Amino acid sequence: MNPEPFLQLDRVIHEKGRMAIMSLLAASPELAFTELRDALQMTDGNLTTHVRTLQEAGYVAVAKSYQNNRPLTTVSLTAPGEKAFAGYISLLEQIVKQTKGK
Amino acid sequence: MEPNWAEENLQVIRTLMERSALYRRAMAPVMAFAGATGAGAAIIAEKGAAAHLGFATYWMLVCFATIGGALFLVRRQAMRDGEPFWSSPTRRVAQALYPPLFVGLVLGLVVLASQSRPEPWPLLAIAWVFLYGLALHAAGFFMVRGIKLLGWIFILSASALSLARLIVPDLDRTSFANAIMGATFGGLHIAYGIYLYFTEKSRNAQ
Numbered sequence: 001m002n003p004e005p006f007l008q009l010d011r012v013i014h015e016k017g018r019m020a021i022m023s024l025l026a027a028s029p030e031l032a033f034t035e036l037r038d039a040l041q042m043t044d045g046n047l048t049t050h051v052r053t054l055q056e057a058g059y060v061a062v063a064k065s066y067q068n069n070r071p072l073t074t075v076s077l078t079a080p081g082e083k084a085f086a087g088y089i090s091l092l093e094q095i096v097k098q099t100k101g102k
Numbered sequence: 103m104e105p106n107w108a109e110e111n112l113q114v115i116r117t118l119m120e121r122s123a124l125y126r127r128a129m130a131p132v133m134a135f136a137g138a139t140g141a142g143a144a145i146i147a148e149k150g151a152a153a154h155l156g157f158a159t160y161w162m163l164v165c166f167a168t169i170g171g172a173l174f175l176v177r178r179q180a181m182r183d184g185e186p187f188w189s190s191p192t193r194r195v196a197q198a199l200y201p202p203l204f205v206g207l208v209l210g211l212v213v214l215a216s217q218s219r220p221e222p223w224p225l226l227a228i229a230w231v232f233l234y235g236l237a238l239h240a241a242g243f244f245m246v247r248g249i250k251l252l253g254w255i256f257i258l259s260a261s262a263l264s265l266a267r268l269i270v271p272d273l274d275r276t277s278f279a280n281a282i283m284g285a286t287f288g289g290l291h292i293a294y295g296i297y298l299y300f301t302e303k304s305r306n307a308q
Binding site: 019020023024025026027028029031039089092093095096099 | 106108109111112114115118119120121122185
């Protein structure tokens with residue numbers, strides 16, 4: 001088996017929690033922090049840590065605003081994030097093909 | 103590492119993306135509109151203003167008008183948000199709603215054509231409430247979870263009304279059928295619309 005695709009996998013995305021966050025964001029223009037938390041059943045702290053890691057990699061953007069005088073935090077994929085996620089999926093597909101072709 | 107981990111990861115990604123693409127239009131205005139139409143139509147029917155149409159024809163027309171109005175509201179929201187109206191989540195919700203609503207239409211037409219006496223309007227109204235509950239429950243799989251609960255409330259209401267028809271005599275009147283339509287399609291929608299008005303706004307706030 002060629003280890004090349006595996007070695008190319010983006011380590012920022014290749015973590016269960018962050019991969020889940022990226023997957024949810026890939027299908028929505030943006031999601032509220034609470035929506036992400038509820039969908040993934042993560043704690044606030046855990047989600048904050050993962051979102052910060054993704055933000056530092058430039059894959060997600062975090063926006064803070066107010067809705068009915070209550071703070072609202074939304075998270076969305078950035079263009080580099082979309083590209084990195086598409087690349088990650090493409091590599092996974094390559095690995096699946098290789099595994100099946102063995 | 104298991105050899106199929108990559109396939110499992112892809113499956114997880116696919117599942118999460120589908121879950122994320124839930125139907126997210128604000129339902130409070132749609133529910134309030136449906137409720138107001140249902141309650142208003144029941145009042146008009148009780149005053150006898152639509153007696154010339156007959157129960158089944160009148161309520162089927164009300165149903166078409168309500169669906170038309172709801173689609174208009176949803177389309178307006180989509181345009182305002184700069185999103186496509188006939189999106190993938192919208193399509194899935196519509197596909198879930200169609201079968202029970204279609205059965206309701208066929209049932210109404212069959213009862214109308216059969217011209218049976220006494221006219222089975224309360225029974226038809228209860229059947230419609232059952233079918234609408236089933237439609238909401240099916241659509242609830244692709245919408246926020248409260249819709250599924252509303253579907254159950256319609257189903258349970260229809261069950262209770264079915265029992266009431268057995269226990270209480272003299273309920274086979276058109277006015278009772280109109281009351282069923284007003285209380286369920288009017289009252290339940292309005293109540294849910296009010297609930298959504300307060301919860302939809304604060305749902306995303308933290």
